[in-house]
Amino acid sequence: MYSGRAHKVGANIDTDAIIPARFLVTTDTGELGANCMEGLEPGWIKRVSPGDFIVAGENFGCGSSREHAPLALLGAGVKVVLAKSFARIFYRNAFNMGLILLEIGDGTAAIGDGDRLEIDIDKGLIKNLAGGAEIPFQPVPASMKEILDQGGLVGYVRSRLDGQPA
Amino acid sequence: MKHTLAQKILQRHTGDAITADGQIAVCKVSLVLANDITAPLAAKSFYAMGATKVFDKDKVVLVSDHFTPNKDIASAEQVKVVREFARAMGLTHYYEGGAAGVEHALLPELGLVGPGDIVVGADSHTCTYGGLCAFATGMGSTDAAAAMALGETWFKVPPTIRVDISGEPAPFVGGKDLILNVIGRIGVAGARYKALEFGGDAIDALSVEGRMTMANMAIEAGGKVGLFAADEKTLAYCSARGRTGDALLAPDDGAIYERRLAIDAASLSPQVACPHLPDNVRPVEECRDVKIDQAVIGSCTNGRIEDLRVAAAVLKGKKADKNVRLIVLPATPGIWKQALKEGLLEIFMDAGAVVGPATCGPCLGGHMGILASGEVCVATTNRNFRGRMGSLDSRVYLAGPAVAAASALAGHIIHPGKV
Ligand code: SF4
Numbered sequence: 001m002y003s004g005r006a007h008k009v010g011a012n013i014d015t016d017a018i019i020p021a022r023f024l025v026t027t028d029t030g031e032l033g034a035n036c037m038e039g040l041e042p043g044w045i046k047r048v049s050p051g052d053f054i055v056a057g058e059n060f061g062c063g064s065s066r067e068h069a070p071l072a073l074l075g076a077g078v079k080v081v082l083a084k085s086f087a088r089i090f091y092r093n094a095f096n097m098g099l100i101l102l103e104i105g106d107g108t109a110a111i112g113d114g115d116r117l118e119i120d121i122d123k124g125l126i127k128n129l130a131g132g133a134e135i136p137f138q139p140v141p142a143s144m145k146e147i148l149d150q151g152g153l154v155g156y157v158r159s160r161l162d163g164q165p166a
Numbered sequence: 167m168k169h170t171l172a173q174k175i176l177q178r179h180t181g182d183a184i185t186a187d188g189q190i191a192v193c194k195v196s197l198v199l200a201n202d203i204t205a206p207l208a209a210k211s212f213y214a215m216g217a218t219k220v221f222d223k224d225k226v227v228l229v230s231d232h233f234t235p236n237k238d239i240a241s242a243e244q245v246k247v248v249r250e251f252a253r254a255m256g257l258t259h260y261y262e263g264g265a266a267g268v269e270h271a272l273l274p275e276l277g278l279v280g281p282g283d284i285v286v287g288a289d290s291h292t293c294t295y296g297g298l299c300a301f302a303t304g305m306g307s308t309d310a311a312a313a314m315a316l317g318e319t320w321f322k323v324p325p326t327i328r329v330d331i332s333g334e335p336a337p338f339v340g341g342k343d344l345i346l347n348v349i350g351r352i353g354v355a356g357a358r359y360k361a362l363e364f365g366g367d368a369i370d371a372l373s374v375e376g377r378m379t380m381a382n383m384a385i386e387a388g389g390k391v392g393l394f395a396a397d398e399k400t401l402a403y404c405s406a407r408g409r410t411g412d413a414l415l416a417p418d419d420g421a422i423y424e425r426r427l428a429i430d431a432a433s434l435s436p437q438v439a440c441p442h443l444p445d446n447v448r449p450v451e452e453c454r455d456v457k458i459d460q461a462v463i464g465s466c467t468n469g470r471i472e473d474l475r476v477a478a479a480v481l482k483g484k485k486a487d488k489n490v491r492l493i494v495l496p497a498t499p500g501i502w503k504q505a506l507k508e509g510l511l512e513i514f515m516d517a518g519a520v521v522g523p524a525t526c527g528p529c530l531g532g533h534m535g536i537l538a539s540g541e542v543c544v545a546t547t548n549r550n551f552r553g554r555m556g557s558l559d560s561r562v563y564l565a566g567p568a569v570a571a572a573s574a575l576a577g578h579i580i581h582p583g584k585v
Contacts, residue, residue, distance in 0.1 A: 012354055012443060016551045021530040025233070025240030027207045039553045059355040062388060063551060064530075065290040067207050067306035088359050088390060089290055093306035143190065143320075157215040157312045 001120055002080050004051035008113040009040065011057030015064045015090065019072040032068050033075020050077030053119070055111050057083065061090025070094040080119060082126070084108050095144045096153035102126075107135040168418040170326040171393040172361035175301040175415075179284050187325040187424070195225075196300070197278060198313045199287035201269055202230040206244050207307035208288055209251040212314055220255045221317030227259040227278060228252050229269040232526045234262065237533040267498025267524035270294035270382065270466035275500050277407035281396035281415045286313050290385045291466050291548065296362075297378030298404065299396035299415050304385060324390045325424035327357055330366035333432035338582040340476065341376030342468055342546065342566035344368070345383045345392075346437035347429060350447025357389035360424065363417060364394050368431040374403040375472045382467045383548050386444040436581060438544075439564035442552040450569055453579040460491045460543040461574035462555075463567055464522075465529045468546035469497025471504050473567040478510040480571035480582050481517040487577030492519040493535045499524050517574070531555045537562075544573045 037044035115130035233241035252260035288310035295302035384392025528535030537556030
């Protein structure tokens with residue numbers, strides 16, 4: 001069960017908004033997190049507490065393949081992003097890094113900026129404690145769940161390589 | 167089953183029968199790529215995976231092109247990580263300094279990619295090689311690391327949007343204008359999770375370089391790949407770069423497309439994507455009064471020799487407006503040398519341009535042409551997201567090399583036929 005506050009953002013939030021290129025001179029999650037969403041609104045990170053959610057419109061994460069984008073979100077304490085839809089490379093990257101993405105379509109309309117949410121990943125249910133709305137969602141696809149359960153792609157490949165002759 | 171180009175190439179690299187879109191296919195990869203931004207993370211993931219060697223020393227390519235020549239200490243440290251990883255793995259293809267250029271211009275030039283290949287790169291514009299009929303797509307660093315270790319990766323077989331372009335384009339209308347028009351029509355998410363496949367007589371007539379310009383921006387429509395059939399031109403391009411054994415490759419007759427789009431190239435003006443999304447596309451005439459502070463000609467989209475020739479033809483014997491910084495970055499050392507030989511660099515310098523090294527530079531707001539607040543740039547690059555080239559209050563207009571060059575002369579966006 002995840003709980004936290006919702007931070008609403010618009011459609012087509014690109015990876016330059018999530019983490020501008022000038023901050024790509026590190027691979028450190030904490031440093032990236034400190035500059036999360038600097039390309040959307042300077043100082044955005046100050047509003048976010050660990051465990052909070054981002055609630056976005058269509059095509060969240062479009063643009064570059066930088067894995068620094070999901071890392072910046074994780075570094076900012078965001079563990080789950082809800083959106084109408086996600087861009088493809090970002091989708092893959094997020095699960096590889098252990099960031100959970102939930103595609104909830106028009107369900108985003110029932111969530112306001114600042115609303116407190118409770119999310120049950122296994123049941124596939126979001127509760128909006130602000131207005132009482134319940135938003136069901138399609139559970140995370142099995143192949144993605146498998147990667148998440150192994151702590152991301154690193155764990156998955158590690159287990160495969162363990163079985164290989166050196 | 168009749169296959170689209172995407173399905174056909176995937177099928178060649180997997181033991182499973184590809185029978186439907188949406189199916190997961192585990193495929194052998196022909197090449198894995200990363201750069202100075204993404205390779206440090208890939209190396210970190212690679213080692214964390216417990217991997218000790220890459221699947222094939224000749225098939226992992228690392229190019230330090232984004233923040234190079236190193237713009238500051240932090241980027242120098244990143245390049246050092248890439249260099250050390252390349253050495254530790256004994257990679258044949260590591261490019262830095264005078265050997266490096268913008269990766270997606272460099273790899274085709276070196277003959278490292280060709281028809282029927284599967285290329286995965288930790289860079290979203292890896293899709294450029296679709297212009298040579300390679301199933302090439304961007305991934306994150308950790309996916310690339312996994313491919314470096316295993317020599318394979320998984321794909322969801324994408325449904326395909328077929329785009330047929332016919333007719334003879336007007337003067338100054340090139341590959342960039344065609345792809346901007348497509349993106350304007352289908353939107354930045356129009357090909358999300360999908361393949362784009364291009365054909366038609368305008369595509370047959372287009373140069374291989376022009377096709378790469380188009381494939382390059384498939385990602386700006388959200389696409390997984392942007393594919394062109396391999397024809398005689400493709401084979402000539404590849405063999406001139408030392409490749410052997412490449413063959414013609416086309417989609418099957420009767421392949422099933424999710425959607426078809428037909429475009430009449432003859433009806434198009436040069437196209438411009440206005441701030442702040444690549445799908446905010448208008449004919450150049452509608453952007454006429456936009457004053458500019460900078461014009462950038464370069465990048466993996468339009469930094470090839472053909473692009474420089476187009477720009478030079480517009481600039482020849484003229485001077486850029488005194489209020490415009492014109493920056494020309496030939497995309498690879500090979501292109502640089504060719505442009506020098508042909509006298510193009512002299513034309514640029516006589517026009518008042520800064521001619522810079524083969525680097526991504528300002529394209530991603532790295533260095534060598536960053537915008538101040540309120541400034542406007544017309545660029546031959548591929549993204550105009552807010553703040554992409556500098557200040558959050560700057561604006562970037564995307565166009566082909568003819569429009570960028572003409573606008574530099576006029577001081578505002580203009581049709582190249584008007585200067
Ligand atoms: S030129 Fe621009 S788009 Fe191309 S690889 Fe470099 S930063 Fe990316």
